[in-house]
Amino acid sequence: MQHIDAAFFALSDPTRRAIVARLARGEATVKELAEPFAMSQPAVSRHLQVLHDAGLIVRRVEGTKRPCSLNTAGLGAIERWLAELHQALSRNYDRLDDVLAAMTPKGNPT
Amino acid sequence: MSSNKMTLVTEGDTHIVVTRRFKAPPEAVYRAHTEPAIVQQWMLGPDGWTMPVCISDVRPGGKIRYEWSNGQGGGFSLTGEYVELQPFSKIVHVERMHLPDPTPDNHVETHFEPDGEGTLMTMRMTLPDAATRAAMLASGMDKGMEASYARLEEVQARALA
Numbered sequence: 001m002q003h004i005d006a007a008f009f010a011l012s013d014p015t016r017r018a019i020v021a022r023l024a025r026g027e028a029t030v031k032e033l034a035e036p037f038a039m040s041q042p043a044v045s046r047h048l049q050v051l052h053d054a055g056l057i058v059r060r061v062e063g064t065k066r067p068c069s070l071n072t073a074g075l076g077a078i079e080r081w082l083a084e085l086h087q088a089l090s091r092n093y094d095r096l097d098d099v100l101a102a103m104t105p106k107g108n109p110t
Numbered sequence: 111m112s113s114n115k116m117t118l119v120t121e122g123d124t125h126i127v128v129t130r131r132f133k134a135p136p137e138a139v140y141r142a143h144t145e146p147a148i149v150q151q152w153m154l155g156p157d158g159w160t161m162p163v164c165i166s167d168v169r170p171g172g173k174i175r176y177e178w179s180n181g182q183g184g185g186f187s188l189t190g191e192y193v194e195l196q197p198f199s200k201i202v203h204v205e206r207m208h209l210p211d212p213t214p215d216n217h218v219e220t221h222f223e224p225d226g227e228g229t230l231m232t233m234r235m236t237l238p239d240a241a242t243r244a245a246m247l248a249s250g251m252d253k254g255m256e257a258s259y260a261r262l263e264e265v266q267a268r269a270l271a
Contacts, residue, residue, distance in 0.1 A: 008213070008214050008238075012238070089128075090116075091154070091157065092152055092153050092154065093116065093130055095151070095152040095154065096132070096139075096142055096152040096153075097132065097133070098152075099142060099148060099151045099152045100132055100133065100134035100138055100139065100142060101133070101134075103134065103138050103141075103142070103148070
């Protein structure tokens with residue numbers, strides 16, 4: 001849960017969202033990620049660092065390469081938070097109906 | 111006879127608009143959103159949670175602080191500030207959840223309009239960016255709201271029985 005604010009910030013950038021969308025299809029190297037964008041590999045690396053710091057991606061070492069993949073635990077934290085928020089909203093209004101019924105005398109013809 | 115059903119639509123890149131009808135006049139619905147003793151009865155989230163702390167300083171610039179507890183040591187809070195208040199028709203406020211890290215600020219404008227003998231509530235949320243909203247919607251918000259319709263029908267059926 002501690003990564004939520006950083007995760008939202010990381011996902012506020014369209015390039016980083018595109019990188020996340022690409023990684024959703026599978027692991028990729030910096031070079032592979034840089035290809036579809038008109039960007040240098042160092043520029044892509046900086047975006048990857050932001051995603052990594054936010055807990056959204058993980059990197060492993062393979063020789064001189066450091067392929068990236070999605071950190072499903074990091075993405076899960078966001079979904080859990082949103083699911084709780086959403087559930088709270090739905091339940092609250094059902095409950096408010098009952099509270100309002102108690103506030104408003106029923107059966108009074110108006 | 112108007113339906114109580116909730117609707118949820120998106121607007122532009124960063125807005126979510128929720129509408130909900132209530133079988134009570136705007137004054138009652140407005141008070142239920144601003145008076146701590148009433149807010150504590152319904153703004154509780156999942157079953158089993160309570161709101162032991164409810165501070166609502168109902169004036170422009172006034173602070174909002176809600177603290178929830180599950181009675182087993184679990185809890186989280188929301189803080190915010192009122193921006194504009196028009197009894198009993200409009201509330202504008204900013205809020206953020208603390209989980210414990212703060213979530214992005216949600217700017218919320220809530221309108222209460224007479225609707226027959228009840229109220230049509232329109233809540234317009236403005237999130238800081240498109241990604242935040244996309245993530246909210248991707249979480250299945252629509253699906254969950256559908257489920258709430260079903261629960262609502264049950265509550266109404268019981269109330270009318």
